[in-house]
Amino acid sequence: MQKTSFQNELTISSTQQRNGASNSRKEVRKIQSWLTLFSMSHPGSATATGIDGDFGKATEQAVKNFQKAKGVAETGLVDQATFDLLSAPMRAAFLGAGQGAGLRELILTIAENHLVNRPFELIIDQQPNSGPWVRAYMDGNEGSEWFWCMGFVQAILDQAASVQGKNFKKLMPLTYSCDTVGMTGLQKGILSRYTQIRNDPSVVKPGDIFLLQQAPHDWIHAGIISAVDDDIFETIEGNTNEGGSNNGNAVLKRVRNFRKSKLDVFSIESLV
Structure with a gap:
């Protein structure tokens, strides 16, 4: 494929969490973006949050709400496994097997x-x-x-x-x-x-x-x-x-x- 920028949207460099020492503003924004996107198709999930790069209490609660919706441990932190769940729609869209005659x-x-x-x-x-x-x-x-x-x-x-x-x-x-x-x-x-x-x-x-x-x-x-x-x-x-x-x-x-x-x-x- 020629257009591969989607790959950058499927990973984070390190675990992100409230007041985490390894937090990256860019990575937190990616998390907040996917949380907000999830809320659009799941309006009752309470995962919509500001996209400001600050992993504070509101983002932590939004992560917990997302984890609850997905039936996984409500830790409030985002490791790659949790981010995989957040970004799953894009993974499915770009990496799903295309079929056709x-x-x-x-x-x-x-x-x-x-x-x-x-x-x-x-x-x-x-x-x-x-x-x-x-x-x-x-x-x-x-x-x-x-x-x-x-x-x-x-x-x-x-x-x-x-x-x-x-x-x-x-x-x-x-x-x-x-x-x-x-x-x-x-x-x-x-x-x-x-x-x-x-x-x-x-x-x-x-x-x-x-x-x-x-x-x-x-x-x-x-x-x-x-x-x-x-x-x-x-x-x-x-x-x-x-x-x-x-x-x-x-x-x-x-x-x-x-x-x-x-x-x-x-x-x-x-x-x-």
Whole structure:
């Protein structure tokens, strides 16, 4: 795999605990981030806490509550075994065995596997587009300016291509820019414009990438197409929300009407 920053989100350098001598602000933030992410899918767990790098009483109690929810000893400290439990969703998403008869099917099953593990961004130091999932998709980068929809798309492509011993960078450069991918598609002749797609939806196949066009050479959002119907694409996309924003906060499965939206499509066929 080319995109391996997720590995940094799966380990801590040493055991972290309340007022611990070996505490690291960076590692404590990682713990607090995963505790808060756990609370989003388990709202009654009382594990949400501030993400400030300070392992105080509140963080200790949040850890104990997490340990209780997982049925393990409520020590309040986080060793690697406890951190493995905290970061298990990312481990499952990135290291789960991809299955599929071909690259397109692999892309979809891997994207679905990420989806069910609930990737979600956090706000850290008043900066959205932050947290473990964003850093994993964006090669360690995070913060307000780091829109992560293309980072998500490329992480899925990379993971799927790697299963087949292929390099996704033969299809497109490593980038976080929808514009770069769009221009690459135009140069290679593998980007179908929305007008063409409306006339002939059969040019689009599951596993291809949609690019939301703002202007002919300006694209503001991207995602993976999982199904095609007469009027709509079903998609799996990152950095979106229930309203379809290009700067949302989660990976979601959506339905987009390509007859009403300017959705260009980048074909992955040459990598298949």
